[in-house]
Amino acid sequence: MSYKGRVHRFADDVNTDEIIPARYLNTTDKAELAGHCMEDADKDFAKRVRPGDIIVAGRNFGCGSSREHAPIAIKAAGVSCVIAGSFARIFSRNSINIGLPIVESPAASKDIKKGDVVSVDTVKGVIRNITRKKSYKFERYPPFMQKIIRAGGLMQQLKRRV
Amino acid sequence: MGHTITEKILLKHTKLKYIHPGEFIKAKIDLALGNDITAPFAIEEFESLGIKNVFDKNKIVLVPDHFAPAKDMKSANQCKVLAKFAKKHGIKNYFEVGRMGIEHVLLPEMGLVVPGDLVIGADSHTCTYGALGAFSTGIGSTDLAAAYATGECWFKVPESVKFIISGRLNRWVGGKDLILHIIGDIGVDGALYRAMEFAGTVIENLPMDDRFTMCNMAIEAGGKNGIIAADEITKRYVKEALRFGKRSGISQKRSGKYYSSDPDAKYAEVREYDARKIEPVVACPNLPSNVKPVTALKNISIDQVVIGSCTNGRMSDLRLAAKILRGKKISSTIRLIVIPGTQNVYKQAVREGLARIFVESGGFFSTPTCGPCLGGHVGILAEGERAISTTNRNFVGRMGHVKSEVYLSNPAVAAASAIKGRIAHPGEVL
Numbered sequence: 001m002s003y004k005g006r007v008h009r010f011a012d013d014v015n016t017d018e019i020i021p022a023r024y025l026n027t028t029d030k031a032e033l034a035g036h037c038m039e040d041a042d043k044d045f046a047k048r049v050r051p052g053d054i055i056v057a058g059r060n061f062g063c064g065s066s067r068e069h070a071p072i073a074i075k076a077a078g079v080s081c082v083i084a085g086s087f088a089r090i091f092s093r094n095s096i097n098i099g100l101p102i103v104e105s106p107a108a109s110k111d112i113k114k115g116d117v118v119s120v121d122t123v124k125g126v127i128r129n130i131t132r133k134k135s136y137k138f139e140r141y142p143p144f145m146q147k148i149i150r151a152g153g154l155m156q157q158l159k160r161r162v
Numbered sequence: 163m164g165h166t167i168t169e170k171i172l173l174k175h176t177k178l179k180y181i182h183p184g185e186f187i188k189a190k191i192d193l194a195l196g197n198d199i200t201a202p203f204a205i206e207e208f209e210s211l212g213i214k215n216v217f218d219k220n221k222i223v224l225v226p227d228h229f230a231p232a233k234d235m236k237s238a239n240q241c242k243v244l245a246k247f248a249k250k251h252g253i254k255n256y257f258e259v260g261r262m263g264i265e266h267v268l269l270p271e272m273g274l275v276v277p278g279d280l281v282i283g284a285d286s287h288t289c290t291y292g293a294l295g296a297f298s299t300g301i302g303s304t305d306l307a308a309a310y311a312t313g314e315c316w317f318k319v320p321e322s323v324k325f326i327i328s329g330r331l332n333r334w335v336g337g338k339d340l341i342l343h344i345i346g347d348i349g350v351d352g353a354l355y356r357a358m359e360f361a362g363t364v365i366e367n368l369p370m371d372d373r374f375t376m377c378n379m380a381i382e383a384g385g386k387n388g389i390i391a392a393d394e395i396t397k398r399y400v401k402e403a404l405r406f407g408k409r410s411g412i413s414q415k416r417s418g419k420y421y422s423s424d425p426d427a428k429y430a431e432v433r434e435y436d437a438r439k440i441e442p443v444v445a446c447p448n449l450p451s452n453v454k455p456v457t458a459l460k461n462i463s464i465d466q467v468v469i470g471s472c473t474n475g476r477m478s479d480l481r482l483a484a485k486i487l488r489g490k491k492i493s494s495t496i497r498l499i500v501i502p503g504t505q506n507v508y509k510q511a512v513r514e515g516l517a518r519i520f521v522e523s524g525g526f527f528s529t530p531t532c533g534p535c536l537g538g539h540v541g542i543l544a545e546g547e548r549a550i551s552t553t554n555r556n557f558v559g560r561m562g563h564v565k566s567e568v569y570l571s572n573p574a575v576a577a578a579s580a581i582k583g584r585i586a587h588p589g590e591v592l
Contacts, residue, residue, distance in 0.1 A: 013350055013449060015557045022536040022560075025199045026229060026236035028206060040559040060351040060384060064557060065536070066286040068203055068302040089355050089386055090286055094302035144186035144316070154304050155207050158311060162211055 002121040003080040003101065004130075005052040009114040012058035014041055016091065019062065019070040033069050034076035051078035054120070056112045058084065062091025071095040081120050083127060085109035096145050099153035103127065108136040122149075164424025166322040167389050168357040171297040171421060175280045183321040183430075191221070192416075193275060194309045195283030197265055198226040200302070202243045204284060207307035216251050217313035220413075223255040223274060224248050225265040228532040233539035255412065263504025263530045266290040266378060266472035271504055273407030276400055277392035278419030282306070282315050287472050287554065289380045293373035294400065295392025295421060300381060320355055320386040321430035322423075326362040329437035334588045336482075337372025338474060338552065338572035340364070341379040342443050343435070346453030354384035356430060359423065364437045365390055370399040371478040378473045379554050382450040391422040406506070444550070444585060445570040448558050456575050459585040466497045466549040467580040468561075469573050471535045474552035475503030477510055479573040484516040486577035486588055487523040493583030498525035499541045501533060525580070537561045543568075550579045 018041035020033055027033065038045035055074065061084035062070060071094045074082065082095070085106040095102045103120055108127045112118060116131040127136045141149060151157035165173065165181075173181045175189040196204055201224055208216070216222055224244045232238035248256035257268060266287050269275050275291045281298035282288065284306040291298035301315060309315050325344055345352070358380045365373070373390050380388030390396075400418055407414050444459055446452040469475075469483045480502060492498045500520045502508040508530060511517045520527045526541075534541035535553040543549055543562030549569065551561070556568035571579070574588040581591050 015555075017536070017555070017557045017560050022199075022228075022538055026234060026240060028202050028240075040564050060354065063350060063384065064286065064381075064555060066284055066288075066300040066302055067199060068284075068304060069199075072203075086351065086354060088351070088384060090300050090302060090381075094304065097302060097304035097308075142186065154308050155210065158308055159211060162213060162311070 001101065001123065002119060003052070003054065004119040005054040005080050006050065007054050007056050007112055007114060007116045007118055008045065008049065010041060010055060010057035013060045013063055014057050015064035016062055016067050016070040017064055020067065020073045025067060025069055030072055030076040033073040037073040037077040046077060049077050049079065052080045053078065054118050055079050055082045056109060057082070058109055059086045061087050063088035066090045068094045068098065071098055071100045075100045083108055083120065096148055097154040099149065103138050105136050105138040163428060164426040166357065166359060166423045166427040167295065167391055167421045168297055168320060168322055168359065168387060171278055171280055172317060172319055181319050183319050185319045186316060187319060188314050188316050189280055190313055191282050191309055191315055192279040193221050193223060193281040194306055195223045195225070195265060195269065195281065195285065195288060196306050197228050197285055198230055198237065198240045198244060199228045200284030200306065202240045203303035204306035204310065205243055205247045207304055208310045211311055213311050216310045219252045222253050222310065223269060224253060225257050225262060225268060227262060227264050227530065228536065229538050230262065230531060231259045231529065259529065261505055264472045264475055264532055267475050267503030267507065270294060270374065271403055271406065271506060272410060272412055273400065273403035273414050274412065276416050276418030277396055278421055282309060286381045287378050289385065289387045290374050290378040290472060292377035292380065292387050292389035293370065295390060295396055297387055297389065299387045320357045322357040322359050323353055324359045324361055324429045324432045326432065326434045327360065327364040327437055328362045328434070329364060331364060331437050332441055334442045334574050335440055336572050337368060337375035339440055339443050341376040342445050342450065342453050342570065343440050345379065345383045345451050346443070348383055350382060350449050350451045351384040353380065356385055358383065358385040358388045360388065360390050366393065369478060370395060371476040374476065375473055379450065382554060392418065392420045442572060442575050442587060444575065445556055447556050447567040447569065450554065450556060450570060456585060456587045462585040463548070464496065464550050464579060464584060465547040466499065466541060466543060467576050468499045468534050468541060468549060468551035468553060469576050470501030470503065471532065471553040473554045474573050475501060475507065477507055479552065480507065480511050480516050483573040483577040484519045486574055486592055488519050490523055490581055490591065492524040492580040495583050496580050497541065498523065498580045499534060500525050500527045502530055504530050534561055550576050550585055552576050
């Protein structure tokens with residue numbers, strides 16, 4: 001799969017309380033969650049984000065609570081892919097389970113700036129910064145995870161089994 | 163090559179003969195926990211599969227604790243989803259307000275988790291049960307839905323890091339200070355994807371409540387699980403818990419399997435600490451790793467004190483806070499909010515006269531709930547307000563307004579701070 005979009009920048013240790021504050025966790029409505037996406041890290045993110053946009057963050061993105069509302073809000077807001085220096089564990093598995101593409105690349109995370117246009121090819125394992133004409137290789141998912149991703153998420157994989 | 167406790171428990175729940183860190187496995191689970199925030203998504207997803215029955219109704223636990231007693235209509239609906247699902251599938255381990263507790267205090271207390279178990283919970287602090295020598299970790303709602311259907315979960319076998327704590331605990335230092343000290347040392351991603359195994363003479367002598375506090379915060383260092391080898395202290399706790407669970411109508415046939423790491427088990431890292439050098443500490447905003455000694459923070463004024471949560475809402479935590487507050491009044495500028503971890507802790511606190519101490523001192527004392535910890539209800543902070551809290555996270559806006567602040571401490575420091583109206587060392591008031 002490949003994704004191309006404009007970049008929104010975030011720092012290290014962005015936690016799930018910033019991605020979707022607990023005050024909005026009394027719903028399972030995805031559009032409503034999307035409307036508050038990243039609210040406590042960047043108040044106007046939900047208004048500015050356009051379909052296909054890419055989030056680039058520092059280390060330990062998605063740390064904190066297990067709320068799947070976090071990757072759901074990001075996906076429902078139209079973000080096509082998240083690039084970070086590293087991902088917190090539960091956020092990472094939740095993203096894979098719901099089919100939100102996440103890519104780990106410390107080098108790309110360091111270089112890419114707000115507003116850059118970036119493309120990500122998850123098959124070839126390459127991130128291209130089109131604005132700055134620079135590219136980065138990243139390690140592709142292990143086969144176990146690729147199967148889940150190819151199926152479109154864990155529930156889709158399960159639906160084929162049952 | 164030998165195995166660590168974490169590897170042994172994971173291995174036991176697969177059909178494999180050997181596992182190694184980094185390997186992807188599917189393992190059978192002993193218990194799947196969900197709450198009023200995470201279970202509604204899981205239930206929606208499970209129902210979309212069109213499967214009639216859950217894998218095992220006795221291995222599912224549903225606890226409405228985060229926004230319960232329901233703080234608003236939407237939350238009430240979410241709690242109702244849990245109650246309805248429990249009724250439909252004959253799930254007995256659904257805990258309504260009045261029997262309810264904060265999940266990670268409640269499950270061990272009821273004997274629902276025993277040593278050697280593999281537990282998943284759609285809540286990041288599920289890592290708490292590692293204190294019982296169980297493997298337990300936080301997962302998401304989709305994982306939970308899949309587990310409802312299959313009784314299995316996928317894992318990447320984690321590398322283990324051993325934290326050896328020796329020496330002797332200083333006065334007013336407990337499990338909370340030990341774990342904050344460790345997180346301060348290694349950072350909020352210092353144990354990312356890894357198992358945090360706590361050992362050493364201090365841990366061997368540490369009471370269960372403090373062990374729960376330590377394993378509870380493994381996630382704050384990015385850990386997959388915290389774990390402590392089950393021993394005689396664990397055995398005594400589990401025996402009592404199984405008895406209590408039985409009296410509460412829970413039929414639990416397992417008594418647990420006791421594992422310890424092999425002498426030749428492989429660790430990614432071994433870190434050693436001398437407890438004699440650790441004093442009461444506070445994690446300052448906005449990360450649990452921003453740790454400073456209490457004595458360095460005495461000029462920080464506060465507006466609210468919270469004592470409770472899955473980290474520090476157990477009997478010994480309330481007893482410690484009451485010891486500080488007995489016969490004293492809190493500062494007139496402070497809101498003191500004390501929340502027992504479970505209905506049983508609540509009842510015991512009333513019987514022992516602790517409830518009276520909290521209320522007489524000028525505090526608020528309520529039925530169990532996660533409430534203020536995550537900025538849910540019962541004590542939300544306004545813009546610019548500052549709290550000291552025995553909870554586990556001090557992220558931006560965690561307890562309310564994005565411009566409010568949370569400091570994390572043990573219950574004695576929190577209680578002393580309530581009296582002084584600023585961050586205070588327990589030695590200042592007792």
